[in-house]
Amino acid sequence: MRFIFKTDYAQDIKLAKHGGQVFWYSALMLLMFAAPWLFAEYWLAQLTLVLIYSIAGLGLMLLAGFTGQFSMGHAAFLGVGAYTQAVMTNAGVPFPIAMACAAGLSAAVGVVVGLPALRVKGIYLGIATLSFGFIVEEVLARWESVTGGNAGIHIKKPDIFGWVLETGNQFYFLCLVVTVIATLSILNVLRSPTGRAFVAIRDSEISAQSMGIHLAYYKTLSFAISAALAGVAGALYAHNLQFISPDQFNILQSIDLLLMIVIGGAGSVHGAFLGAIFLIAMPQVIAQVKDFLPAAVGQAPGLQGLVYGLVLIGFVMFEPMGLYGRWLKVRTYLQMFPFYRKGMFKRQKSFQKSDRLK
Amino acid sequence: MMQDTLLSAKDLTVRFGGVLAVNKVSFDVRQGEVFTLIGPNGAGKTTVFNLISRIYTPTQGEISYLGPKGRITLTQQPPQSVASLGIARTFQNIELFEHASVLHNLLIGRHTHRASNVLQDLFFTPRVREAELKAREKAEEVIEFLGLQHYRDTFVAGLPYGVRKVVELARALCTEPKLLLLDEPSSGLNVEETDDMAFWIQDIQQELGITVLMVEHDMSLVSKVSDRVLAMNQGEMLAMGTPREVQNDPGVIEAYLGSIDDVSSLRRKVNSPTEARPAERTAA
Numbered sequence: 001m002r003f004i005f006k007t008d009y010a011q012d013i014k015l016a017k018h019g020g021q022v023f024w025y026s027a028l029m030l031l032m033f034a035a036p037w038l039f040a041e042y043w044l045a046q047l048t049l050v051l052i053y054s055i056a057g058l059g060l061m062l063l064a065g066f067t068g069q070f071s072m073g074h075a076a077f078l079g080v081g082a083y084t085q086a087v088m089t090n091a092g093v094p095f096p097i098a099m100a101c102a103a104g105l106s107a108a109v110g111v112v113v114g115l116p117a118l119r120v121k122g123i124y125l126g127i128a129t130l131s132f133g134f135i136v137e138e139v140l141a142r143w144e145s146v147t148g149g150n151a152g153i154h155i156k157k158p159d160i161f162g163w164v165l166e167t168g169n170q171f172y173f174l175c176l177v178v179t180v181i182a183t184l185s186i187l188n189v190l191r192s193p194t195g196r197a198f199v200a201i202r203d204s205e206i207s208a209q210s211m212g213i214h215l216a217y218y219k220t221l222s223f224a225i226s227a228a229l230a231g232v233a234g235a236l237y238a239h240n241l242q243f244i245s246p247d248q249f250n251i252l253q254s255i256d257l258l259l260m261i262v263i264g265g266a267g268s269v270h271g272a273f274l275g276a277i278f279l280i281a282m283p284q285v286i287a288q289v290k291d292f293l294p295a296a297v298g299q300a301p302g303l304q305g306l307v308y309g310l311v312l313i314g315f316v317m318f319e320p321m322g323l324y325g326r327w328l329k330v331r332t333y334l335q336m337f338p339f340y341r342k343g344m345f346k347r348q349k350s351f352q353k354s355d356r357l358k
Numbered sequence: 359m360m361q362d363t364l365l366s367a368k369d370l371t372v373r374f375g376g377v378l379a380v381n382k383v384s385f386d387v388r389q390g391e392v393f394t395l396i397g398p399n400g401a402g403k404t405t406v407f408n409l410i411s412r413i414y415t416p417t418q419g420e421i422s423y424l425g426p427k428g429r430i431t432l433t434q435q436p437p438q439s440v441a442s443l444g445i446a447r448t449f450q451n452i453e454l455f456e457h458a459s460v461l462h463n464l465l466i467g468r469h470t471h472r473a474s475n476v477l478q479d480l481f482f483t484p485r486v487r488e489a490e491l492k493a494r495e496k497a498e499e500v501i502e503f504l505g506l507q508h509y510r511d512t513f514v515a516g517l518p519y520g521v522r523k524v525v526e527l528a529r530a531l532c533t534e535p536k537l538l539l540l541d542e543p544s545s546g547l548n549v550e551e552t553d554d555m556a557f558w559i560q561d562i563q564q565e566l567g568i569t570v571l572m573v574e575h576d577m578s579l580v581s582k583v584s585d586r587v588l589a590m591n592q593g594e595m596l597a598m599g600t601p602r603e604v605q606n607d608p609g610v611i612e613a614y615l616g617s618i619d620d621v622s623s624l625r626r627k628v629n630s631p632t633e634a635r636p637a638e639r640t641a642a
Contacts, residue, residue, distance in 0.1 A: 009494040012461075013487065185480050192479035192486050193465075193472040193493075196458075200466045203455035210411050211533065212441030212470035221476060267457065 002335065013191055015184075032176055036169040044172055050273075050280045051175040052236045055182050057260050057272035059229030062186060064258070065266040066195065067222040068202030069117050072126045073133025074257045076113075077106045077227040079140055079249030081234025083147055086155040086244055095158040095165075099178075102235040103228040109136075110227025114220040133254050140246040152245030155238050175236055182229055186269060189225070198222055259308065263315050265322025274323040282308065364389045364537055364569050365410070365432070369419035372405055372593075379405045381593040382419070387537070389424075392563050392570040394580050396604070397590035398613060403573040404450060406590075407541055410571070411447050412437040423537075442470040444536035448526045450545065450573075456515045460506060460525050463514060464497040467532030471496075500531045504558060520551045527558065531566075538562065540572035544579050552579055559583045577605065589613070 004011075004018050016022045036044055056078055064070050081102040088098035116128040140147050147153060158165045158174065165171050189195045197218045200208035209215055238244050256279060264275025286307055290298040297303070319326050325345075333340040365387040372380040380402040387393045395403040408414045410421060412435060421432040425443045435443065446467075455463050473489040501507055504524050509517060514525065523543070530538055543559065544552040556579050562568050563583075574580050580587060581601040589596040589610045597607035604610055 009491050009498075010487075012494070013490050188482040189476075189479050192482060192490070193469060193474065194476050194479040196462065196466045197469060199458055199462070200455050200469075203457055204453045206413070207449060207453035207455070208466075209437050210413075210441060210447050211466055211529070212438055213466075214438045 015187055015191075029180075033173075036172060041168060044168060046280055046284070048168070048172045048175050048240060050276045051172075051179045052233050052240060053257075053260065053276035053279055054273050055179055055236070056230045056233035056257055057264065057276050058182055058186050058269065059226040059233070060257050060261050061264075061266070061269065061272040062189070062198070062229070063222050063226035064261055065268070065271065066190065066202060067198040067219065069114075069219060069222060070122070070126045070129070070258075071113075071223075071226070071254075072130040072251075072258065073113070073136070073254050074129075074226075074230055075249040075251070075253035076133040076136035077110060077230035078234040078237060078253065078257075079136055079244075079246070080109050080227075081106045081231030082238035082244050082249070083140060083153070083234075084231070085235035085238045086153050087146060089156050089158070089239075090153075094162075095160045099232060099235045103231040106231025106234065107224040107228035110223040110225075110230075111220050113227070114223030117219050117223060118216045130251070130254070133249075133251060137246050137250050140249065147246070150246060152243055154243050157242075158239050171239065175240075178232060178236065182232065183269065186229075190269070194218075194221070259312060263312065263322050265324030268322075268324040270327070271322050271324045274327070278323065282311075362389045363387070363424070365421065365423045365571070367406070367409075367419070367421045370406065370409060370416050370421070371418035372402075372409065372414060373417045379593050380409070380416075383590070383593075383595050384419075385588050385595075385598065387569060387571055388585075389569055390563065390567060391585040392559060392572070392583050394584040394587045394601075395571070395573045395590060396575070396577075396580060396587055397596070400592070401590040402593040403590060404541060405593075407447065407539055407571075407573060409433070410440075410539060411445065412440050441533050441535075444534070445539065446530035446533040446535035446537075447539035448523075448530050448541055448543065450541040452519075452522050452526055454514045454522055454526055454529070457513065459511050459513055460509045460517070460528075461494075461497060461501075461511060463525060463529050464500060464532045465493055467529040468493040468496060470533055496534070497532055500528045503531070503561070504528050519546050520548070523547060523551070523555075524558075527555075531562070531568075535568060537569045537571060540570060540574075542573055542575065544574060544576045552576060555579070556582050577601075581605070 002018065002020065006012070011017070016025065031038075035047060039047065056074070059077075060071065060074050063074075084102040084105045085098050088101055089095065093101075113129060113132050117125050120128055141150050143149075158171065165174060190198075197208065197213045200211060200213055201215060201218055201222075205215060234249075241248075260275030260279045261271065262275075263278050264271030264273070283304060286304055290303070292298075315322060321328070329345055332344065363386045366385075368384050370380050370383045371378070383402070383406060385393075395406060397403055405414065409416055410432065412432070416433060419433075422429055423432040423443065423445070430443075432440070432443075455466060458466075471489075471493065474483070474486045478486050501510060504527065506521075506524060506528055509521055509525070514522065517525065523546070527540070527543070530540075540559070543555050547555060559570060559572070560583055563570055570583075572584075584601050586599065587601050587604040588598045589604050589607065591609075591613040596609045596613055597604045599607075
């Protein structure tokens with residue numbers, strides 16, 4: 001069991017709270033930077049995909065997990081970012097500028113989508129964002145002069161002011177750097193007044209307002225940051241696949257993103273990464289297990305959807321805090337061994353909240 | 359208008375559809391006093407609170423307030439600016455940020471004193487760091503003041519009711535208010551906790567120099583801490599004065615206990631079972 005001896009207020013605003021965290025996160029970074037030499041090309045491609053989804057997941061986590069605004073059309077922001085990147089890269093714009101534009105345009109669209117969030121809550125916001133997702137998908141399919149319509153669009157290799165990233169390794173490093181920057185930015189936001197305002201809005205809008213938090217401004221801001229990150233992820237996604245078409249940004253993609261947040265653990269930055277790993281690893285696991293199942297089950301269409309559904313139901317019922325919540329329990333068990341009690345993480349009964357002001 | 363008046367409500371009227379929740383209520387809150395609203399359930403006390411914290415807008419009437427930049431009409435301000443004008447409030451049924459630690463809650467209370475914008479927050483510039491440390495110092499002062507050291511890093515969701523009540527008070531104090539609105543500070547507290555609350559309210563008034571406007575039912579607490587009391591019933595003003603004066607006011611006694619006429623009318627009804635039963639009469 002670790003007891004942190006606090007002697008300074010600055011200790012509480014540090015990113016790494018103790019030596020153990022410094023050690024493990026450094027080890028993780030070393031591993032990530034050494035990955036191209038450790039793993040085969042196929043696994044590196046999967047890792048790249050995990051990083052890309054993590055960036056989108058971070059954005060959605062900020063919006064859904066920390067601000068409490070559900071977006072069921074998040075793939076639309078991914079699509080806006082991807083298409084912006086594709087169009088600009090093919091026009092010869094260098095990668096960093098194109099990606100900044102992808103993020104900026106997605107953020108602008110996010111602000112527009114955020115507007116209904118000022119009026120509707122919960123499931124109604126879900127429906128509003130869902131329909132927005134359909135609109136964007138339709139626009140991408142119909143605006144053929146720019147997007148190439150349903151035939152899709154090819155995208156050139158990323159070009160950083162003349163330095164073209166040809167190999168998978170180089171692209172992996174690009175994704176890694178972007179992911180690290182995105183993660184640090186989100187962590188910074190979360191430990192600053194802006195992040196606290198988001199959390200306040202999630203937990204009680206009425207008292208957030210009475211603490212002087214401008215609800216409209218912060219909700220819109222959350223949508224903007226979230227959409228910008230999705231846009232960045234979309235830009236990388238486009239480069240990764242080198243070919244994009246509107247059906248990659250449909251409702252299933254949105255649901256995948258949401259699934260990722262819930263299974264990873266809503267309300268934790270780790271959750272975005274764990275969720276992304278789950279999302280990318282699961283089809284692999286299913287493909288491996290398929291061969292051992294009887295043909296009637298293994299070859300049946302929709303097996304993946306079924307497994308995803310079951311896993312999601314399982315998490316909602318038994319582990320609402322997701323993979324990260326499970327990890328916290330395991331870690332506490334190990335730290336406190338053999339004194340861990342079963343009821344330790346049991347949620348205490350919440351007191352009734354005021355319905356009067358809602 | 360007197361110079362030392364902090365907040366002045368004039369002819370406040372609120373109508374929700376056909377219900378007249380508050381009818382022509384006027385009162386002045388002087389600087390540095392503890393002013394209490396009392397009255398039976400449905401008297402319109404919390405509605406008056408929600409008018410001051412701009413959750414509701416009055417149908418008629420206005421509230422003027424002596425803000426940091428001179429006297430302003432409070433009823434024309436947007437809701438989120440009330441906190442920066444120096445008005446903080448607690449809620450009757452506790453509205454804390456459940457999934458955050460006590461310290462986190464208090465730091466949210468420092469929101470109006472933030473010194474950075476989003477861009478600076480993204481990079482956590484030295485300016486943000488400095489502001490964070492300052493905010494923490496202020497939060498620690500409040501923790502010290504209310505004796506919350508033990509709960510600093512506990513999540514609100516796991517705290518007992520009595521402590522939550524104190525945390526909510528602490529969060530309101532963190533905004534460094536000039537006027538503190540307490541909506542039933544003692545509801546749900548046991549006798550000891552209520553005594554603590556009374557001490558704190560007195561300390562807030564005397565040591566911190568904060569004006570307190572509260573809604574309260576516990577008359578022993580009211581008479582212990584209040585300088586002046588306004589009694590309301592059915593949205594109307596009944597009586598205003600010192601706690602003793604108000605408690606002895608015949609109108610107030612009637613509102614709480616009913617009048618002699620009511621009692622005799624009840625008696626008659628019991629004797630004639632063919633007419634409506636007393637319970638239904640009072641309900642109507």
